[in-house]
Amino acid sequence: MRSFWLLFGEAVGDAFRRRIVGGVAIAALLSIAMLESCTGCSPSLNVNGEVREFVEVRGAFGFATFLVLGLWGIALAGVLGSDHLRSTLDDGSAALSLARPIPRETFALARLGGVMSVTGGGGGVVLGAAAFLLVARSGLSTTPALAAAAACLLGALTVGALAMTASLVLPRVATVLLVLGGVGLVALANGVAPFAENAGWLGAIDRFGPPLASTMALALGPWLESVTIPGDGRQRPRRLWQG
Numbered sequence: 001m002r003s004f005w006l007l008f009g010e011a012v013g014d015a016f017r018r019r020i021v022g023g024v025a026i027a028a029l030l031s032i033a034m035l036e037s038c039t040g041c042s043p044s045l046n047v048n049g050e051v052r053e054f055v056e057v058r059g060a061f062g063f064a065t066f067l068v069l070g071l072w073g074i075a076l077a078g079v080l081g082s083d084h085l086r087s088t089l090d091d092g093s094a095a096l097s098l099a100r101p102i103p104r105e106t107f108a109l110a111r112l113g114g115v116m117s118v119t120g121g122g123g124g125v126v127l128g129a130a131a132f133l134l135v136a137r138s139g140l141s142t143t144p145a146l147a148a149a150a151a152c153l154l155g156a157l158t159v160g161a162l163a164m165t166a167s168l169v170l171p172r173v174a175t176v177l178l179v180l181g182g183v184g185l186v187a188l189a190n191g192v193a194p195f196a197e198n199a200g201w202l203g204a205i206d207r208f209g210p211p212l213a214s215t216m217a218l219a220l221g222p223w224l225e226s227v228t229i230p231g232d233g234r235q236r237p238r239r240l241w242q243g
Helices: 002-016 020-039 054-084 086-091 093-098 104-138 142-166 172-192 201-208 212-226 232-242
Strands: 044-047 050-053
Touching: 002 054, 002 104, 020 054, 020 104, 054 086, 054 104, 054 142, 054 172, 054 212, 086 093, 093 104, 104 142, 142 172, 142 212, 172 201, 172 212
Parallel strands: none
Antiparallel strands: 044 050
16 A cells, blocks of 8 residues: 555656646636636526526526536546556656556556546636536535536546556557547537437447436536526426436
């Protein structure tokens, strides 16, 4: 166990020394600034020819916002994992570490922990700020946000581990493209399958692939109860988490 924590400390240090961390910090700050601006206004909306207040759709706004930010955090874990393990093989530090009596699984888990430390830092700040602003300004409940954040963490762990595995056989650029395309495709399948009677291959991805979007949608479902606009447009978003 002591060897794991030593390797974990090294992995965290390596992760925070990467240049992408600066970009993650800037993206997180911009996301928070945009969210602060959006939640601070209360525009009127035109729905089916009727003027509606923003408060009537605050649940749908929070649902979509938190879901998009969660998917951003999941994709971030994959991008970071695309070379966090492979780089140690290329520079020889993995061979140096494994020269000691350390299991390969321990080394790999420590590197994954480094990925999750940056993901948890950036994603945690963004999701935490989003939850605070949505709860404080829109009156939404806190529990769905906490449950969705936990689902996001599990999704990030899954995608990060898969990206690290893929990086052993693919170049970094190919792994990053695989991560971004895969997360987008799974999210699309999770969003399309509940609405389509015959979703085809997207339905297969939704059924057998990792439920990256649908688990967060399920957690955030109670927020949709506050949507007061009548009609089928109110019901459609709910199918994403009920189906």
